[in-house]
Amino acid sequence: MAGARFLPRFLALFLVVLCLAASAGALDLPPSLEAGERVVAAAVIDGDTLLLEDGREVRLVGLQAPKLPLGRPDFPVWPLAEEAKAALEALVLGEGLTLAYGGRQLDRHGRALAQLYRDDGTWIQGELLKLGMARVYSFGDNRALAAEMLAIEQAARDAGRGIWGLRWYAIRGLDAIEDDRDSFQLVEGRVLDAARAGGRGYLNFGADWKTDFTLSLDPATTRLFDAAGLPIEQLEGRRVRARGWVEYFNGPMIEITHPEQIEVLDE
Numbered sequence: 001m002a003g004a005r006f007l008p009r010f011l012a013l014f015l016v017v018l019c020l021a022a023s024a025g026a027l028d029l030p031p032s033l034e035a036g037e038r039v040v041a042a043a044v045i046d047g048d049t050l051l052l053e054d055g056r057e058v059r060l061v062g063l064q065a066p067k068l069p070l071g072r073p074d075f076p077v078w079p080l081a082e083e084a085k086a087a088l089e090a091l092v093l094g095e096g097l098t099l100a101y102g103g104r105q106l107d108r109h110g111r112a113l114a115q116l117y118r119d120d121g122t123w124i125q126g127e128l129l130k131l132g133m134a135r136v137y138s139f140g141d142n143r144a145l146a147a148e149m150l151a152i153e154q155a156a157r158d159a160g161r162g163i164w165g166l167r168w169y170a171i172r173g174l175d176a177i178e179d180d181r182d183s184f185q186l187v188e189g190r191v192l193d194a195a196r197a198g199g200r201g202y203l204n205f206g207a208d209w210k211t212d213f214t215l216s217l218d219p220a221t222t223r224l225f226d227a228a229g230l231p232i233e234q235l236e237g238r239r240v241r242a243r244g245w246v247e248y249f250n251g252p253m254i255e256i257t258h259p260e261q262i263e264v265l266d267e
Helices: 002-024 081-092 124-130 146-159 219-227
Strands: 034-046 049-052 057-060 062-064 096-101 112-118 135-137 184-190 193-197 200-204 214-217 239-248 252-256 262-264
Touching: 034 081, 057 124, 062 124, 062 146, 081 112, 081 124, 112 124, 124 146, 135 146, 135 239, 200 219, 214 219
Parallel strands: 057 112, 214 252
Antiparallel strands: 034 049, 034 096, 049 057, 062 135, 096 112, 184 239, 193 200, 200 214, 239 252, 239 262
């Protein structure tokens, strides 16, 4: 009888200990993120994508790692793609993980778009950027921690780590961007002219806007820059670094969708 009376008290104490342990181990996430579910990685697909044990895929939001062909024979193997995959494997396999969301949660392929944290608090995106195994690749609907990621990327680039020691990933100048259409690039140059037409914004880097490199912003994006205290007119004459997919419309062009795509390099 004494043992029977002791059992409920023991179970209650055990539950309290479990709750305290869970509370002590809770992640201290940045306020811009919403904690999601705890998950376990079953496999790594490439340097920025993993497969979970429950069958879902997770795309590490906010960065782009070197890509693998993955069954596409016409797709080039990006330098350091295998190394980036191995780096992610070392960071996540066999670890308890938590998804965290700071914007859109699913992409058009049904993959979770998440920041990823280990149970020990390690931020996976930050580690990959620190190793030079990825570059910042943010979106207008997923901008959380973009400033922090840009700072880590800059430190890795200054140190020449990983991808930053290779020409493939080097920052392009205005004289080289013509050869990089249909690819994601970082481009540096001085804004010669900033203008708005019908609400759309244009940052021109050459005298001939029909052939020279241009950054284009739709009306909603120009309003984002205004709200951030950086109207595009203030960029005229400034040296900037822009990132995005290089298209060709009246010369090479990058469509800007949010302020973190443009870094001002001089004051």
